[in-house]
Amino acid sequence: MGPANAMNLGRLLTQTARRLPDHVALVWGKRRWSWAEFDARVDRLRAVLAAAGIGKGDRVMVHSRNSNAMFESMWACFKLGAVWVPTNFRLTPAEVAGLAETSRPRALLRDWGFAAHADAVQATGHAPFILAVDDARPHEQDYETALAAATPPPPDHEAEVTRDDPLWFFFTSGTTGKPKAAVLTHGQLGFCVVNQLADLYPGTTENSASLVVAPLSHGAGIHQLGQVARGARTVLLPTERLDVAEAWRLVEEHRVDNMFTVPTILKALVEHPAVDQHDHGSLRHVIYAGAPMYRADQLLALRKLGPCLVQYFGLGEVTGNITVLRADQHSLAEDNGGLPLNTCGTARTGMEIAILGEAGKRLPPGETGEICVRGAAVFAGYFENPEANAKALRQGWFHTGDLGKLDARGYLTITGRASDMYISGGSNVYPREVEEVILTHPGVLECAVVGLPHPRWGESGIACVVPREGAVLTEADLLAHLDGRVARYKQPLRIVLWDALPKSGYGKVPKALVKARLVEDGIGFD
Known part of the structure; x- marks a missing residue:
């Protein structure tokens, strides 16, 4: 690797904590952490990991529900130059062990109740160092005890990085075959944060609040990066499962103005009677992604919430960064305001989309083919998986595996997964x-x-x-x-x-x- 040529993404937190030390950074149940407190905890965790021999490029697996510890682990890994490897907390021990075999972590942070997952990971020969939240066993370190005993690092301790240095292994959902670890980098995510602030939730400031209703291990975690960059407070649901009534209560209490959802969660939020019992007039950007939203569900959400829906289409490999359909481009009209009825919008700023046919040639507007994309948001490839890389990254494009068509103006309509047809x-x-x-x-x-x-x-x-x-x-x-x-x-x-x-x-x-x-x-x- 050459000399550092990129900002360590962990600096986003450092900068915000210096600028807004006393503002609320994180809310979880009755607990509150200011930016200064949150940053200090992250730095102590970074010191704990470093003392355990974790360094630049080493993988740190995190198997946790949404919590302060999970959010802290993200930023500690970034600052250390290590690679954050979050898993879906609903996976079985055997499934998590499979992800450990793919990623070969040096350390594991586990939430309470996941001892069997830790045992399964260690049985693969990986993660000799384990941090446990609340129920540490003799061979594991208790999370809070370790942080309290740590010596904070000096200021400006963030690891020197290049644009291509990895910081996150983003596991594909693995619904067809074995999950793959998509390698996300400091430079790639630096671009994505700027793009989010431009395209998805412009105008976000330290006076904003973001409610987290999906796992931080995937799209919701990407969404929170821009919140930290701007100093907006992050509000976590106090419960493991989606509590819709509590979600709407928190929207009202914290004047939440943005959140990341998937269509099934948004559908649950707007179909629940609690949506009519709380003030949600603060909402400006309710983002839904991860799967197309059916028109009937979209219309109900628009009627309930007003003009705040923002759709994006993307995949983990491009950190969700392919298209955007802004709030002002959503319409209740039968002709969808003159846009294609089920469009997911146009190319995100700095990204290019092409519909390619079998021979890899661009298809004209209106013809269905594979949705392909290129630009600064495209990942560095799948970790140690040349076969998958050759299939996904060819002809100068990332091949999404989704089918769709562009109209003459550049609006994309998805017709389905290639494997669904x-x-x-x-x-x-x-x-x-x-x-x-x-x-x-x-x-x-x-x-x-x-x-x-x-x-x-x-x-x-x-x-x-x-x-x-x-x-x-x-x-x-x-x-x-x-x-x-x-x-x-x-x-x-x-x-x-x-x-x-x-x-x-x-x-x-x-x-x-x-x-x-x-x-x-x-x-x-x-």
């Missing part, structure tokens, strides 16, 4: 198109359409539908609803009614899980 009778079927129409039925709460092998058509669709409470639905009702609204070849041949759709730990509905349940239930085409 199925071919029925020789014709391509994009499940999202069919799902959108099914969701316009007043009795439907949620649905997922998947293609399964069919003896005559090659593949045909099965729609898995969850009725709204009190609604009585039949397969005949739904097929009648689709008649005339969707071409015959796109219509599912079967409709099954379920109490709920299977969801990942991030609230998404992976089609692989839907297919697995259908197989388990013996549902298919003979």
